[in-house]
Amino acid sequence: MSAHDSQECTESRGWVDRAIAAIESDQRRSADTHLWKLDLPAYPGIDIYLKDESTHPTGSLKHRLARSLFLYALCNGHIREGTPVIEASSGSTAVSEAYFARMIGVPFYAVMPRTTSAEKVAAIEHYGGKRHFIDEGHRIYEDSAALAARLGGHFMDQFTYAERATDWRGNNNIAESIFEQLRGERFPCPSWVVMSAGTGGTTATIGRYIRYKRHSTRLSVADVERSAFFEGYATGNRDCRCGQPSRIEGIGRPRVEPSFVAGVIDHMVRVPDAVSLAAMRVLSRKLGRRVGGSTGTNFVAACFHAARMAAAGEAGSIVTLICDSGERYANTYYSDEWLRAAGLDPSPFEPRMEAFLAGGALDIAIEESSGPTS
Numbered sequence: 562m563s564a565h566d567s568q569e570c571t572e573s574r575g576w577v578d579r580a581i582a583a584i585e586s587d588q589r590r591s592a593d594t595h596l597w598k599l600d601l602p603a604y605p606g607i608d609i610y611l612k613d614e615s616t617h618p619t620g621s622l623k624h625r626l627a628r629s630l631f632l633y634a635l636c637n638g639h640i641r642e643g644t645p646v647i648e649a650s651s652g653s654t655a656v657s658e659a660y661f662a663r664m665i666g667v668p669f670y671a672v673m674p675r676t677t678s679a680e681k682v683a684a685i686e687h688y689g690g691k692r693h694f695i696d697e698g699h700r701i702y703e704d705s706a707a708l709a710a711r712l713g714g715h716f717m718d719q720f721t722y723a724e725r726a727t728d729w730r731g732n733n734n735i736a737e738s739i740f741e742q743l744r745g746e747r748f749p750c751p752s753w754v755v756m757s758a759g760t761g762g763t764t765a766t767i768g769r770y771i772r773y774k775r776h777s778t779r780l781s782v783a784d785v786e787r788s789a790f791f792e793g794y795a796t797g798n799r800d801c802r803c804g805q806p807s808r809i810e811g812i813g814r815p816r817v818e819p820s821f822v823a824g825v826i827d828h829m830v831r832v833p834d835a836v837s838l839a840a841m842r843v844l845s846r847k848l849g850r851r852v853g854g855s856t857g858t859n860f861v862a863a864c865f866h867a868a869r870m871a872a873a874g875e876a877g878s879i880v881t882l883i884c885d886s887g888e889r890y891a892n893t894y895y896s897d898e899w900l901r902a903a904g905l906d907p908s909p910f911e912p913r914m915e916a917f918l919a920g921g922a923l924d925i926a927i928e929e930s931s932g933p934t935s
Contacts, residue, residue, distance in 0.1 A: 786834045789815060836927075
């Protein structure tokens with residue numbers, strides 16, 4: 562290696578070192594997210610907790626993923642000084658990645674359908690991200706890779722790398738955080754952790770951590786309509802496809818993504834979209850603030866397991882997540898006009914959710930599976 566090459570290598574490593582240090586400093590400045598305990602007098606033997614990921618600097622669970630993806634790409638030599646970063650996302654992941662790209666001083670491009678809401682585009686642009694619209698949603702992966710090649714950049718590809726970018730053994734990942742926060746509670750080892758899947762990275766992290774620490778906790782994953790995850794898990798067929806995009810933003814995918822690790826999942830449910838939005842509204846009223854649609858999906862699944870435990874006379878705790886704030890959905894999920902246009906009517910299910918929380922039966926049909934052998 563020539564002296565010139567050696568100097569370039571040293572300068573490149575110096576920039577990467579500074580970028581990693583900036584991201585780690587940001588993490589140290591952020592307090593851990595709160596674990597809320599719901600008040601459920603009708604179920605004295607069951608404690609439901611909500612891990613509030615909406616309080617991250619970029620407002621969602623995807624903040625953790627974006628941080629892990631950037632560290633993974635930096636440490637693997639994929640991002641250097643000036644490298645454009647490209648992501649296939651029209652939602653919270655793009656917002657969070659734009660935040661970290663600005664932090665380390667690299668360009669960021671979000672590849673997204675032209676129909677993406679103005680609110681989401683504005684949030685991405687707020688952090689300096691650039692939009693790259695496409696007309697055919699099913700080409701988002703190919704178009705993202707093509708844009709990265711054209712710009713000489715790095716395609717972050719959350720749907721492939723989410724499950725491997727996070728250190729599932731510990732290092733303050735979300736699973737370790739949950740169990741640490743529960744340590745002083747009356748049921749410190751939860752019966753169930755409930756999580757919905759977007760990339761599948763968070764469920765992979767939680768499921769692996771549970772096994773690594775040899776906890777008796779089971780992982781239940783909640784899926785939505787217009788998503789391939791539930792069918793892929795129930796049948797064992799990873800080639801499942803769904804022709805329409807999910808209506809619950811941030812979760813559900815038209816294909817079984819590479820980051821979806823079925824082997825660490827104990828159970829899945831599929832929640833109708835109208836039920837998710839009904840639960841979203843009921844939980845928002847109970848908390849006194851709005852949550853997003855994916856949190857509604859999580860809450861339905863948590864109630865499903867609480868109902869099973871109560872019927873069996875079991876006591877224990879259940880943990881699920883508040884994925885993001887409902888303020889991002891003021892013009893969609895909280896808009897009656899938007900709901901009518903989408904053909905969604907959560908109103909019949911809201912009183913059923915309220916009745917369950919008051920001690921009644923959970924009178925909602927929900928599909929479930931424990932895998933191909935169930």
